[in-house]
Amino acid sequence: MDVALQGSLLDLTDEMTLCDLAPGLRRTVIGMGAWVEVRPGWLAAGDDLFAALLHDVPWHAERRKMYDSIVDVPRLTKFYGAGERLPHPMLGAARDALSAHYRAELGEPFATAGLCLYRDGRDSVAWHGDRIGRSKDLDTIIAILSLGSARTLTLRPRDGGSIPGSSQKSLRFPLAHGDLVVMGGSCQRTWDHAIPKTTEPVGPRISVQFRVAGVR
Ligand SMILES: O=C(O)CCC(=O)C(=O)O
Numbered sequence: 001m002d003v004a005l006q007g008s009l010l011d012l013t014d015e016m017t018l019c020d021l022a023p024g025l026r027r028t029v030i031g032m033g034a035w036v037e038v039r040p041g042w043l044a045a046g047d048d049l050f051a052a053l054l055h056d057v058p059w060h061a062e063r064r065k066m067y068d069s070i071v072d073v074p075r076l077t078k079f080y081g082a083g084e085r086l087p088h089p090m091l092g093a094a095r096d097a098l099s100a101h102y103r104a105e106l107g108e109p110f111a112t113a114g115l116c117l118y119r120d121g122r123d124s125v126a127w128h129g130d131r132i133g134r135s136k137d138l139d140t141i142i143a144i145l146s147l148g149s150a151r152t153l154t155l156r157p158r159d160g161g162s163i164p165g166s167s168q169k170s171l172r173f174p175l176a177h178g179d180l181v182v183m184g185g186s187c188q189r190t191w192d193h194a195i196p197k198t199t200e201p202v203g204p205r206i207s208v209q210f211r212v213a214g215v216r
Pocket residue numbers: 114116125130144153193194195207208209
């Protein structure tokens with residue numbers, strides 16, 4: 001390989017790029033009609049996207065009614081509905097690539113983008129399924145692009161039962177900068193997921209969740 005070619009290859013890998021989705025995409029059938037797919041390093045060199053989102057998104061502190069009091073949800077969020085302008089062109093490109101890839105299985109395009117900012121290891125999201133809307137009764141696909149510090153997505157059966165074929169209480173999917181994780185089939189109805197707190201010294205992480213219209 002000559003020096004000039006080597007130089008241009010290095011330049012290419014320095015540039016923020018959505019890699020091809022299919023190579024490296026691995027599906028795990030987790031049981032009860034659910035599956036999880038991971039594509040490590042889908043977005044290469046995503047530092048600028050992370051920095052832009054951290055700075056440009058009008059992050060909200062969520063408040064949620066729990067029992068008799070209103071509590072702060074320990075993370076910041078911003079939801080972009082169908083047709084709303086996304087805060088960075090790369091998110092539109094990611095949504096369109098995901099829509100093309102999952103079109104046959106999903107039957108419709110991804111339409112909304114939910115963004116969450118976990119400021120450090122104390123921020124988290126508790127066990128839940130994304131069951132507001134059609135996903136309460138129907139299969140769906142939710143695709144998540146993870147940016148910034150590595151955190152772990154955990155899943156456990158909603159009914160408190162054991163994990164098919166495993167002695168573990170929950171499944172763990174560690175997510176690094178640029179990784180894609182996709183939950184599909186019955187996953188939102190039959191499993192719960194969470195981003196647990198961690199005592200590891202981690203910096204901020206941004207999660208971008210793409211969903212079809214009418215699913216939260
Ligand atoms: O942070 C994540 O990747 C998951 C977020 C999530 O489950 C949600 O907002 O519904």
